Amino acid sequence: MAQQQTVTTPALLAEAERQVRVRSLWGDAFRRLIRNRLALAGGIVVLVFAAVAVLAPLAAPYDYAHIFTGKQLAPPSPSHWLGVDLVGRDTLSRVIYGARTSLGVGLFTSAIVVVIGSVVGGVAALGGKYADNLLMRFTDMVYAFPDLLFIILLQAVLSGTGLGNVMGGLLVVFLAIGMVNWVTLARIVRGQMLSLRERDYVLAARALGATRRRIVVRHLLPNTLSPVIVVVTFAIPQAIFLEAALSFIGVGVRPPTASWGNMIYDGYASILATPWPILSPALALAVTFLAFTFLGDGLRDALDPRTR
Amino acid sequence: MTGYFVRRFLWMIPVLLFIAIITFSLMHLVPGGPFEPGETKASEPGRQALIQKYHLNEPVYVQFFYWMRDVLHGDFGPDLVVQGTSVNRLLKQSWKPTIALGLLATIYAGTVGYLLGLLASIKRNSLLDYFSVGFATVGAAAPNFVLGIILVVIFAVRLRWVPAIGWATGPTDIRPVILPVIALGSLSASYIARVTRASMLEVMHQDYIRTARAKGLSERVVLMRHIVRNGMIPVLTLLGPIAAALLTGSFIIEQFFSIPGIGRAYVQAIIGRDYPMIMATTLIYGAAISVANLVVDATYAIFDPRIRYS
Numbered sequence: 001m002a003q004q005q006t007v008t009t010p011a012l013l014a015e016a017e018r019q020v021r022v023r024s025l026w027g028d029a030f031r032r033l034i035r036n037r038l039a040l041a042g043g044i045v046v047l048v049f050a051a052v053a054v055l056a057p058l059a060a061p062y063d064y065a066h067i068f069t070g071k072q073l074a075p076p077s078p079s080h081w082l083g084v085d086l087v088g089r090d091t092l093s094r095v096i097y098g099a100r101t102s103l104g105v106g107l108f109t110s111a112i113v114v115v116i117g118s119v120v121g122g123v124a125a126l127g128g129k130y131a132d133n134l135l136m137r138f139t140d141m142v143y144a145f146p147d148l149l150f151i152i153l154l155q156a157v158l159s160g161t162g163l164g165n166v167m168g169g170l171l172v173v174f175l176a177i178g179m180v181n182w183v184t185l186a187r188i189v190r191g192q193m194l195s196l197r198e199r200d201y202v203l204a205a206r207a208l209g210a211t212r213r214r215i216v217v218r219h220l221l222p223n224t225l226s227p228v229i230v231v232v233t234f235a236i237p238q239a240i241f242l243e244a245a246l247s248f249i250g251v252g253v254r255p256p257t258a259s260w261g262n263m264i265y266d267g268y269a270s271i272l273a274t275p276w277p278i279l280s281p282a283l284a285l286a287v288t289f290l291a292f293t294f295l296g297d298g299l300r301d302a303l304d305p306r307t308r
Numbered sequence: 309m310t311g312y313f314v315r316r317f318l319w320m321i322p323v324l325l326f327i328a329i330i331t332f333s334l335m336h337l338v339p340g341g342p343f344e345p346g347e348t349k350a351s352e353p354g355r356q357a358l359i360q361k362y363h364l365n366e367p368v369y370v371q372f373f374y375w376m377r378d379v380l381h382g383d384f385g386p387d388l389v390v391q392g393t394s395v396n397r398l399l400k401q402s403w404k405p406t407i408a409l410g411l412l413a414t415i416y417a418g419t420v421g422y423l424l425g426l427l428a429s430i431k432r433n434s435l436l437d438y439f440s441v442g443f444a445t446v447g448a449a450a451p452n453f454v455l456g457i458i459l460v461v462i463f464a465v466r467l468r469w470v471p472a473i474g475w476a477t478g479p480t481d482i483r484p485v486i487l488p489v490i491a492l493g494s495l496s497a498s499y500i501a502r503v504t505r506a507s508m509l510e511v512m513h514q515d516y517i518r519t520a521r522a523k524g525l526s527e528r529v530v531l532m533r534h535i536v537r538n539g540m541i542p543v544l545t546l547l548g549p550i551a552a553a554l555l556t557g558s559f560i561i562e563q564f565f566s567i568p569g570i571g572r573a574y575v576q577a578i579i580g581r582d583y584p585m586i587m588a589t590t591l592i593y594g595a596a597i598s599v600a601n602l603v604v605d606a607t608y609a610i611f612d613p614r615i616r617y618s
Contacts, residue, residue, distance in 0.1 A: 144327070144598055144601075145327055145330070149590055152578055153578065154334065157335070264453075275466075278461070286454045
């Protein structure tokens with residue numbers, strides 16, 4: 001018996017060690033994520049969307065602004081798979097370039113949201129009582145602001161400045177959405193940091209003589225990462241939707257730059273003649289939105305199994 | 309707890325002031341104004357007189373105090389784009405469609421969502437259940453104006469059952485109302501369906517349901533009196549926030565269907581640089597959202613006695 005144990009223990013230990021190595025936080029989360037079929041499908045669609053957006057010049061059959069005179073409102077055909085719009089531009093090409101606009105909006109506004117949200121939330125959590133009070137009251141006030149109204153207003157204000165013409169009005173869209181949508185993230189980062197600060201391992205680190213800086217960088221920041229990732233996966237489709245909404249009501253991205261929102265706006269004018277110019281961007285928007293939402297749900301479950 | 313709600317109510321004052329100040333300053337940062345040459349048909353002396361009349365030549369903070377004084381007297385000022393009308397009058401016309409649309413969408417979301425969720429939970433794993441779960445998943449994620457577009461293409465353009473745009477001319481004119489209400493309310497309906505289904509399924513597995521069956525109650529009584537009633541509580545608490553979201557969130561839908569509501573008025577005001585109108589709509593929305601959030605918290609406290617605010 002004793003002999004048997006000496007034989008198996010090293011093997012068992014090695015096996016256990018291997019398992020521990022494989023089952024790191026991210027590996028574990030990834031495995032849970034791909035086991036979730038909806039999230040996996042969402043993730044694949046998101047990847048396809050990103051690839052199409054990045055490779056738009058290769059993927060699109062024509063230039064997004066090229067006008068085919070005489071072919072206005074043509075129905076789908078082998079040369080124009082999704083038909084031609086009111087102005088005479090190829091709808092498929094514009095949907096593909098519109099993905100590029102949407103991806104840009106999603107990524108840049110999330111970047112702004114993450115920067116402002118983490119800084120405000122982090123400083124509120126760690127910067128002492130006064131900073132906390134001040135920043136959180138400010139956050140409450142921004143939160144009380146009707147957000148779509150505020151975005152439209154900011155958009156109108158910023159468009160009037162020199163920034164309004166950068167990238168066909170896109171820069172202003174990033175700024176307007178980013179400056180309003182950071183509130184949720186700030187609250188989450190603050191809450192997470194406040195609760196992490198009281199954990200035993202932070203106490204242990206402090207007892208071992210870790211500096212404040214080390215505790216923040218090594219313990220607090222990495223542990224706020226997973227809620228931040230989840231918020232960002234939901235912030236991206238939210239921003240994509242807001243850009244489309246802004247462009248649709250006529251204060252967002254201006255033609256000829258292709259955006260699903262301004263395509264819907266243009267397509268609306270010819271809705272009685274042909275539904276293709278309006279349905280194509282609308283469905284692209286819905287599918288992208290759905291994919292990000294499924295991926296976000298899956299990520300939330302995968303990164304924090306307790307929420308299930 | 310009353311103290312908590314009184315404090316919450318008083319907190320609205322600085323919030324609304326903050327909204328007013330930010331909006332006012334942002335608005336005046338926008339280059340151009342309603343009376344720039346070329347923006348108005350008035351003659352040069354007339355233009356100067358208008359600028360004088362609306363204090364547009366004063367510093368921004370002075371203009372703010374003039375505006376504040378009038379608002380506290382219940383006067384949102386004249387409308388700068390449509391000459392001869394006041395913002396109050398425009399608002400009086402435009403709140404009705406917004407409220408009607410929001411309420412109808414809430415009713416639609418509540419009944420459809422609830423019935424779908426209920427039937428799905430009773431006939432679990434049936435075709436109906438799958439349909440309801442599918443509706444809840446897709447409906448929860450599709451942006452509302454995309455649904456609006458699809459509905460318009462099918463029912464207004466192809467089938468011609470309803471008009472594509474416009475709003476009811478009278479209380480009996482329901483055809484133009486149907487699509488906007490469905491487009492606005494479906495997201496909430498799918499959410500309610502999901503919550504109802506989960507809540508009913510949870511109640512069905514409670515011990516008191518087994519007890520009710522064990523003491524010989526008919527299946528109908530168990531269902532109606534025990535399951536449906538208890539399963540309804542989480543759904544009722546949801547109705548508050550949903551009504552709030554739908555009443556204040558009809559912006560894009562109003563714009564899409566050309567409904568003459570407050571959301572559309574706001575967008576028109578932004579495009580036309582109509583300062584008093586922008587200020588009025590922003591403040592009204594801000595106040596509505598603040599009050600709605602307060603009511604939502606209050607309903608939580610009423611329906612769930614375990615919640616205590618301090």
